[in-house]
Amino acid sequence: MNDSAKFELDNFMQGVMQRNPGEGEFHQAVREVCESLMPFVLDNRKYHDANILERITEPDRTIIYRVSWEDDKGNIQTNRAWRVQFNNSIGPYKGGLRFHPSVNQSVLKFLGFEQIFKNSLTGLPMGGAKGGANFDPKGKSDREVMRFCQSMMNELFRHIGEDTDVPAGDIGVGGREIGFLFGQFKRLANRVTGTFTGKGLTYGGSLIRTEATGYGCVYFCENMLNHAGDTLQGKSCAISGSGNVAIYCAEKAIQSGAKVLTMSDSAGTIYDQDGIDADKLAFVKDLKEVRRGRISEYVEKYKSAQYLAGKRPWGVKCDAAFPCATQNEISLEDAKVLIANGVKVVAEGANMPTELAAVHLFQESGVLFGPAKAANAGGVAVSGLEQSQNSLRLSWSREEVDERLKKIMKEIHGKCEKYGSATNGKVDYVKGANIGGFVKVADAMLAYGIV
Ligand code: NDP
Numbered sequence: 044m045n046d047s048a049k050f051e052l053d054n055f056m057q058g059v060m061q062r063n064p065g066e067g068e069f070h071q072a073v074r075e076v077c078e079s080l081m082p083f084v085l086d087n088r089k090y091h092d093a094n095i096l097e098r099i100t101e102p103d104r105t106i107i108y109r110v111s112w113e114d115d116k117g118n119i120q121t122n123r124a125w126r127v128q129f130n131n132s133i134g135p136y137k138g139g140l141r142f143h144p145s146v147n148q149s150v151l152k153f154l155g156f157e158q159i160f161k162n163s164l165t166g167l168p169m170g171g172a173k174g175g176a177n178f179d180p181k182g183k184s185d186r187e188v189m190r191f192c193q194s195m196m197n198e199l200f201r202h203i204g205e206d207t208d209v210p211a212g213d214i215g216v217g218g219r220e221i222g223f224l225f226g227q228f229k230r231l232a233n234r235v236t237g238t239f240t241g242k243g244l245t246y247g248g249s250l251i252r253t254e255a256t257g258y259g260c261v262y263f264c265e266n267m268l269n270h271a272g273d274t275l276q277g278k279s280c281a282i283s284g285s286g287n288v289a290i291y292c293a294e295k296a297i298q299s300g301a302k303v304l305t306m307s308d309s310a311g312t313i314y315d316q317d318g319i320d321a322d323k324l325a326f327v328k329d330l331k332e333v334r335r336g337r338i339s340e341y342v343e344k345y346k347s348a349q350y351l352a353g354k355r356p357w358g359v360k361c362d363a364a365f366p367c368a369t370q371n372e373i374s375l376e377d378a379k380v381l382i383a384n385g386v387k388v389v390a391e392g393a394n395m396p397t398e399l400a401a402v403h404l405f406q407e408s409g410v411l412f413g414p415a416k417a418a419n420a421g422g423v424a425v426s427g428l429e430q431s432q433n434s435l436r437l438s439w440s441r442e443e444v445d446e447r448l449k450k451i452m453k454e455i456h457g458k459c460e461k462y463g464s465a466t467n468g469k470v471d472y473v474k475g476a477n478i479g480g481f482v483k484v485a486d487a488m489l490a491y492g493i494v
């Protein structure tokens with residue numbers, strides 16, 4: 044970036060920070076995107092003159108509401124919930140709901156902002172949004188989760204619809220929660236339409252949606268490696284998380300001939316030096332998806348593994364790293380350790396899992412770095428395909444959806460090459476994904492005039 048772009052960026056970021064005080068995650072996400080966009084916008088004056096960066100960093104609207112519900116003991120509990128409808132220039136708002144005690148407006152604004160560019164990269168007509176609540180599903184009974192979801196939907200239903208805003212899952216929101224949420228939506232709206240994605244297969248869900256984010260992340264990683272003349276075959280992988288994204292990232296990595304060494308949760312990491320194979324992963328699926336247990340149980344069953352209490356996986360020597368848990372889970376120090384241990388590729392399954400200084404270090408060190416908005420776009424891409432199937436009132440086969448997912452991930456790689464090609468023949472995936480996602484949305488905003 045030249046000096047004048049740097050000056051403009053610093054100025055712009057000062058405004059963003061003043062307008063959004065105390066929202067550190069949001070500032071971080073905007074800076075990461077605008078490091079790529081500022082030089083591009085200065086070179087393409089139509090975006091600059093129309094003040095697109097100022098407009099695109101302001102949500103269309105944010106809905107904040109109280110969710111009161113009764114726990115199993117008869118106590119009345121109160122949570123706060125949000126829906127950040129960020130930008131619907133290229134399609135109805137689309138993005139997940141997160142249930143986690145750490146959820147706040149800053150977190151949801153960073154996620155909603157990222158979602159604009161990710162959804163655009165998929166090539167499907169989806170705007171950007173995110174929502175959720177500071178509700179912690181851990182340790183709650185199914186009935187408590189149901190009562191919370193129903194109460195939440197009593198407000199949310201006014202703001203969503205198949206042509207308005209289509210939520211889905213994220214951290215803490217999986218099949219169980221979507222069933223409760225969609226069930227209440229259906230009662231209130233008296234319409235059974237594709238207003239949610241990630242739905243169960245008996246009521247309008249798509250095959251492969253459960254697997255899509257993790258599978259797509261591995262497909263994107265393969266695309267990056269293939270472009271550099273390499274493959275995932277035989278590579279050792281460190282995966283963080285043991286939720287939806289991590290499990291299906293592990294499954295596809297194993298199917299691709301890689302050796303998966305780690306998985307984790309917020310309490311610690313399991314390191315299996317023999318590799319987590321398909322049978323061991325079936326145990327993890329049952330542990331996490333059915334029994335809702337802790338990953339530490341893995342080492343009680345498999346003696347080849349050790350439990351690293353309170354640790355993330357990044358100290359384990361690996362060729363490929365897949366952060367699939369949460370934001371800012373790879374610090375600069377973690378990146379230094381991964382690089383010293385010879386990591387070749389990092390593909391972000393989670394949203395913004397890598398601190399900005401660590402992103403810069405990976406890139407400077409020649410590590411292939413696949414940013415979230417490209418690498419984890421497979422999830423929302425198959426959500427888009429679920430919407431298409433709902434509109435058509437038919438269901439595609441597993442093979443058909445998987446083929447479409449592969450094609451979309453390859454096309455996203457192509458957009459990164461187009462907009463992020465560096466002079467040395469390498470691809471700057473951060474720049475490519477940011478500009479590749481931006482152009483379609485910005486051109487639509489220009490077409491609408493001043494809105
Ligand atoms: P899940 O709730 O299924 O799993 C989350 C996993 O991450 C769990 O293992 C959880 O451990 C761990 N985790 C969550 N918060 C923290 C934290 N603060 N510190 C350490 N570990 C944590 O969520 P998903 O797998 O759906 O989501 C994971 C990531 O992928 C998120 O960043 C999400 O935004 C992103 N993503 C998800 C998509 C989807 O389709 N689901 C699509 C694209 C991106 P524990 O059980 O101990 O909390």
Ligand code: 2IT
Nearest residue numbers: 138139211212213423426
């Ligand atoms: O971050 C994400 O892309 C998601 N949580 C999935 C969003 C969706 O609408 O499928």
